Amino acid sequence: MNTMKDVPIDKAAPILKLLGDKTRLTMAALLMEGECCVCEFTEIFNMSQPSISQHLRKLRDAGVVLETRRGQWVFYSLNTDNELYPLVESVLNQIPSQKEKLEDLENNGHRVVWCDIKR
Amino acid sequence: MNTMKDVPIDKAAPILKLLGDKTRLTMAALLMEGECCVCEFTEIFNMSQPSISQHLRKLRDAGVVLETRRGQWVFYSLNTDNELYPLVESVLNQIPSQKEKLEDLENNGHRVVWCDIKR
């Protein structure tokens, strides 16, 4: 077991605080399945679009996620290159996959898949 | 690699929020080295005793730590039997040991060791 205790406590605490919000923790868990765009999160969470946007901003400012604009959409993904990613990953490894939520989206035709649009 | 994704997201988030405070995260990390009493925490953190007490209470209410009274002292320890302990442990495994802080205490004669007192 290779446990690298590399994340200083001063940096770890703010990350855990971010993940300590149910919405953001679920977002991160969803991103373990791959990138998602804002409108998907808006569909999944029973919450206003600005609220979603603000949560994503916090995660981005902390380096937890990356954003990429593709046309009208902005896609978010886990920032696996971040020095703090090992901490994020080890947390997410302890909680259940949220992939059902994405499957529900697909079944309702609300999943945004870039290659489908771009063609 | 045996990752048990057993901690529901509703229970994980509040624990992460608790550990998202630098003082509490450091407390938990210290407890990885063994039990500590309140006065040791009070010595370590530059903070009032009631503040220490309130942090410990939150950790206790969440089931993260256990308390045992021995004479005047109250000792705290990690609650390894808690269903959420795997999450706590995997977080603490990512951050550096805080044992230096305890060694400093010993060097200053501020470490409280029960067997030394009881005799």
Place this chain on the structure above:
DNA sequence: TTGACATATAATCATTTGCTTATATTATAA
């Protein structure tokens, strides 16, 4: 252009948080 859709930002507000000081409780020792 213009209109519609996707997203971000600003302003506001109620709630939560983490600290402080003051005081209560509990246990030991003189």
Place this chain on the structure above:
DNA sequence: TTATAATATAAGCAAATGATTATATGTCAA
């Protein structure tokens, strides 16, 4: 008993948080 040490609780307060509504920005398509 009474004093003292260790800890907990109460009350108060400033700052942070997470939501909302309203508005701005950016992209695409007609």
